[in-house]
Amino acid sequence: MLCTRCRIRTAVTDDGLCTFCSGTRPPPPDGAMAPVPGAESLPVPGGWGAGTWPRSPVGLSRAVIALLGCVIASDLFAIGAGLHLGSLWGELAADESLNIYTGPGLRAQELYDRAGAAQTAAFLATAVLFVIWFHRTRRNAEVFESGVQRMGPGWAVGGWFVPVANLWFPYRVASGIWEASVRLHPDGGWRTVPKTVLNLWWGGWVVSVLVSRIAVSQWDRAREPEQVSDAAALVAAADALDAVAAVLAIVFVRTVTRMQVERAGIRQTATDPERAAPGSTAP
Template sequence: MLCTRCRIRTAVTDDGLCTFCSGTRPPLPDGVMAPAPGPGGWDVATWPRSPVGLARAVTALLGLVMAADLFAIGTGLHLRGLWQGLATDGALNIYTGDGRTAEALYGIAAVSQGVALLATGVVFIIWFHRTRRNAEVFDPSVQRMGPGWAVGGWFVPIANFWFPYRVASGVWEASAQTRPDGGRRTVPRTPLNLWWGAWVVSLLCTQVAERLWERAEEAEAIVRAGGLLAASNAVDIVAAVLAVLYVRAVTGMQVERALHGGAPDGPAPAPVPGAHR
């Protein structure tokens, strides 16, 4: 049975805690020092905290984001088709009950997108900060920015296109999976780079499409803006899929790294029997 607190190591106490969470962990071997604080001046916890539960929540919420985007694409294309009919054939369906229904459904889709994105963003940032604090335990020497930037970096105009990536890069490097002998092997950053690139493209496409939609007045302009909004929603789905892969990759690496010990330069302890149950 896994520890009820960290969900990483095997429980050894009657209340379901492992040796580390119960405070009965053995002292570090001779000559091994606890990792020193990295950038930002934060004290470093001796052992990492599991990101598994948060990762599952983020994955589920990203699924809701994808569902909301699909709903927006369907309702948006239907509304666009009504405007297309007005632009090409002079059909007035956009002004009838069908048009009002289509606009109402598209409004509901927009609200559902906003709610899903907000909830996902909050939980994702909490997970992101957890993994950054864990990275401080694994290897503070490769962290380029302090743990606070795992939260604040998303809210700095213009810099939010770069700061979170720098944080994520340090987390990825510190979380690299270990070999059985405790050494680290290089893990390609493809999931990180693809996710970040898709997220930036999605953000830019959404901003451009929404501005065109708000400014469109003629039927032809509305049709063009509606097509761009549908395309931006499709890009957002791709970014959400890549975000799931990125979250799973980092979480898996951190669990693997924790099983082999948190101190970056110390000998890795042997995995606890039954830890993968």
């Protein structure tokens, strides 16, 4: 029988709760403890990675943010190259005697191809590391508050690869991460933090994906010079939206990481008040 609260683990109590939801979770092995905020690199026995204790997302978050910066740079590169190429095709539409396949036209196309390759490389590298960070924060959320999780930790990875559902499943996972990472009130009571950052990030990403698909489809169908010029402008707009989505992703990653570091600090204080230190570290 599954736990009546989290619907993930096996119920072990008379009222149908698992060890996590009932608060009877066993202590970490060998006296391991969560880290002091801002001291994720200190040699605390067990640290973030001990048993059911959270693992620090700080290092991963910094790497993800750096790669998201590369995504933004590649998008700006592609926007400039695309608009330049589109303007040349626009000139060809007005004067059909021009040759777009030699001289400036050929160089513009080569530059645009390089920009596309840079975008692909930046996106793939960022996607891999982001999913790793996302999965780690989901695992931490399981430690903080398993009862508010709507989907299992595996969906933090698999949810991105399910057609159509990938426009919704990762958001459900992220929502559970957000709720579990919120710092509690000093008296231990539940505190609700608006999901504005989460919603803006997810909305920006979904809009960017949809517009990008439309733009690529129009680019592939373009045959006449005017059509190519219009398609290049739409692709540039999609790249601009992608850059905005990347900025929102940076804000989301920083916010969730900071909340988890703070939440881990509360666990440290509750376990060993003498080792707790004021302040926290966020990327």
